[in-house]
Amino acid sequence: MTHLTATELHTLTNELNRRRQDLIAMIQTGANDASHDNLRQITGEVRDLGDESAALQQTDLNFAEMENETRELRAVDRALERMKEGVYGFCSECGGKIPYARLKAYPTAERCTDCQTRYEALHGEKDGTPSL
Secondary structure (H helix, E strand, O other): OOOOOHHHHHHHHHHHHHHHHHHHHHHHHHHHHHHHOOHHHHHOOOOOHHHHHHHHHHHHHHHHHHHHHHHHHHHHHHHHHHHHHOOOOEOOOOOOEOOHHHHHHOOOOOOOHHHHHHHHHHHOOOOOOOOO
16 A cells, blocks of 8 residues: 555665665675775785774775665665555655655655654754655
């Protein structure tokens, strides 16, 4: 039971599945890089404090990127699960319809714009879905 047309739902499903595959590939690449990017390989045989610091910073950035990709993958999986349950496109807070334009821009949106804005104001942070 959805308010979205079959074409809209098909488009969003394709976008979510495509993004899911992209994220999985990026996470796998990041994991492979992390297992090969030990400090010696990054800094070379001659280790000075500047090289070591740069290597540690790059490693931290790589792990942060993988964490963000994993978080987004979870959001995509939740959206696909909501599709299976027939509740995709409805706000998880108020139950109202999330407009197609919002879902097209942010296919993982779980809240309507008003509820997302309230969520951000109450929690002082975003959950990854802009309130646009």
